[in-house]
Amino acid sequence: MGDSDTDTPTVANTTNNDDTTPLADRKEISNIFQEPTSEQEALLAVFDLDTSHIRTYIAVVENPNSKVNAIAEILDRHRRYVGKSLRTLYESGFVRRERVTFDTGGYGYVYRPMPPETIRFLFYDKLQEWMINAQSELGRVDRRIEIDTNSICDSQKRDFK
Numbered sequence: 001m002g003d004s005d006t007d008t009p010t011v012a013n014t015t016n017n018d019d020t021t022p023l024a025d026r027k028e029i030s031n032i033f034q035e036p037t038s039e040q041e042a043l044l045a046v047f048d049l050d051t052s053h054i055r056t057y058i059a060v061v062e063n064p065n066s067k068v069n070a071i072a073e074i075l076d077r078h079r080r081y082v083g084k085s086l087r088t089l090y091e092s093g094f095v096r097r098e099r100v101t102f103d104t105g106g107y108g109y110v111y112r113p114m115p116p117e118t119i120r121f122l123f124y125d126k127l128q129e130w131m132i133n134a135q136s137e138l139g140r141v142d143r144r145i146e147i148d149t150n151s152i153c154d155s156q157k158r159d160f161k
Contacts, residue, residue, distance in 0.1 A: 046127055056071065056085035057089055060111050060113050067111075068083050093114060095112060095114060097111050
């Protein structure tokens with residue numbers, strides 16, 4: 001489908017309004033999630049991501065406008081697995097993809113990270129949603145414990161009579 005590494009993309013309707021340079025210039029970004037803290041693991045759980053998604057995201061940040069094959073090569077991972085990670089990141093709002101036409105006439109996608117402020121809002125919104133759901137679940141657990149405790153107490157009272 002024209003997604004080989006030898007094709008040079010000719011990007012139509014490319015707007016370069018998003019400022020990813022500050023994030024891409026930060027060399028310590030490669031160290032993020034090397035050994036995830038419990039807080040980072042919680043964020044991964046909230047987004048239903050794993051460290052391979054984070055490595056893929058970092059590769060996109062450090063190599064914007066890359067194709068799947070290029071990112072797979074950077075990560076030393078099979079194209080299929082990287083494609084799945086990119087799809088998840090795209091569907092979660094972490095990256096954007098743009099269909100491009102290559103010099104050879106084929107087409108494919110290039111990937112760019114979303115701006116840092118967009119990612120920050122995604123984290124905030126998803127974490128807030130997760131907290132609401134967790135509070136609701138904790139309420140159900142509390143009610144179940146209360147019901148079970150009352151049942152046990154009632155049973156024990158009957159046994160002592």
